[in-house]
Amino acid sequence: MAVTDEAIDKIKEMLLRGELKAGDRLPPEKELSDRLGLSRSSLREAVKALELIRVLDVRRGDGTYVTSLDAKLLNEAVAFVVELHQDKSILELFEVRRILEPATAFIAASKISSAELLELRATMDGIDEHTDVEELVAHDLEFHRIISRAAGNAYLESLLDALSGSTVRARIWRGLTQDRAVAHTLAEHKAIADALARGDAELVRALVTVHISGVESWLRQAL
Amino acid sequence: MAVTDEAIDKIKEMLLRGELKAGDRLPPEKELSDRLGLSRSSLREAVKALELIRVLDVRRGDGTYVTSLDAKLLNEAVAFVVELHQDKSILELFEVRRILEPATAFIAASKISSAELLELRATMDGIDEHTDVEELVAHDLEFHRIISRAAGNAYLESLLDALSGSTVRARIWRGLTQDRAVAHTLAEHKAIADALARGDAELVRALVTVHISGVESWLRQAL
DNA sequence: CCGGCCGCAAACATCCGATGAATCCCGCTA
DNA sequence: TAGCGGGATTCATCGGATGTTTGCGGCCGG
Secondary structure (H helix, E strand, O other): OOHHHHHHHHHHHHHHOOOOOOOOEOOOHHHHHHHHOOOHHHHHHHHHHHHHOOOEEEEOOOEEEEOOOOOHHHHHHHHHHHHHOOOOOHHHHHHHHHHHHHHHHHHHHOOOOHHHHHHHHHHHOOOOOOOOHHHHHHHHHHHHHHHHHHOOOHHHHHHHHHHOOHHHHHHHHHHHHHOOOHHHHHHHHHHHHHHHHHOOHHHHHHHHHHHHHHHHHHHHHHO | OOHHHHHHHHHHHHHHOOOOOOOOEOOOHHHHHHHHOOOHHHHHHHHHHHHHOOOEEEEOOOEEEEOOOOOHHHHHHHHHHHHHOOOOOHHHHHHHHHHHHHHHHHHHHOOOOHHHHHHHHHHHOOOOOOOOHHHHHHHHHHHHHHHHHHOOOHHHHHHHHHHOOHHHHHHHHHHHHHOOOHHHHHHHHHHHHHHHHHOOHHHHHHHHHHHHHHHHHHHHHHO
16 A cells, blocks of 8 residues: 555654654644645544554544653553454463563562562452452452562563453453362462562562463363 | 544454454445444544554455454564664563563474474574674574474564564664674574574573573663 | 456545534633 | 633544556457
8 A cells, every 4th residue: 555554654754763752742634644745534544543553642622642652552552462362372372471471570579669569468458269250350460460560671561461451361260260269379379479578589480380370271271 | 532443443343253254354445334334534544543453454446354363463563563662662672582582492492393493504504794784684583583483372473573673683783793793693593503403492591591681781781 | 168358347545625523722801 | 810711723524526456257369
């Protein structure tokens, strides 16, 4: 194709060249379309595409802005794709997670603050095997998110977040719940939190590996 | 916003629900826009967005098709984002790569075929410290790609590919070349290939870790 | 009967202009 | 000075017109 894709490229280049920076406002649709030499409709298609992957933020009645362009972009883009790949090749996605999660936790072990440790404990309050699935998923998501955030790498955090999309996770939990494995999983969470508190990085890595692999092997058998 | 984003969601749902499968052709723009209750212009914006992340494939004069929906989607989406983040937080991205690459190579060590080993050797033919940067980058990209492919996980392959976008890599090589470190890097490649040939997974993992970390520390000092 | 060429029809590409809706900002008023 | 319009700006959405590309089927010659 041509015109619209050219527009996407040109906008991308403006970003790379620093001509447009995070937070900047783009010229009005009319002006920009004139400048890039295409119609407003076509430009809008380009902008819409860049908006989907969160590069641009369009505010009706106000203008179009460049987003913060931080690591969260990865989350949006990857999450969309992951969602489409559910069921299908979930196991391959899980393999990626099994690599990233222990490594991330290992890094986090030496960096986690006491405030974050408290937060981690807090997610476990009031959660037991009788909690409903909704809440279990929320807890699990938060638990892993705190750890990945403690690792101090926004891209890792984003990727892990996307890889464990809530829908994927919801299905897994639903399955685990039926198998009465909730207590076991929660105990693993507790062990991980304890090891993190002691700063025992090696143990953390091992525990997380076991934790993730456990879910993975359950999944493998369930399919 | 509303109409266009609704359209994106509806199309996504059609995919999730299996109403649309990989390779299927969408109804013509006019018909689909009627069915979804919006104008053709707005629908086109939605389609364009889905095309950017390679979910849809629009063929002019023919129709719009659903792509294979395989792991390559990740590549496209992530590569776009990574490209925007050059210079900026390259080190954080490198940290992710340092996690994934050794783990991937470790897996590859037990799976790599003799054909792939030959391919790996072939990439090294005719490459020495006098080769020009273009070719060095191509070699490096191919070398790592073969290994990640051998690991047999398409998502890993895609992610690594995106993380080591050619532009990023080109800059690094340009720097390395100036520091006369090419020979050293090539020697590391050879050592990795040898270890893979012997199926020594642990050694492969260590070598790759050293290899990646070497580039990383050079990068850290160069910034 | 087979293969190639031609032209029609289908489908996307691009553009334009009009109307609606949300937001912002400035000036007016109490 | 604080609050309230109201106009100007900007995006949202629509419908239609015209151009290009592609696919396909039919026609013609070998």
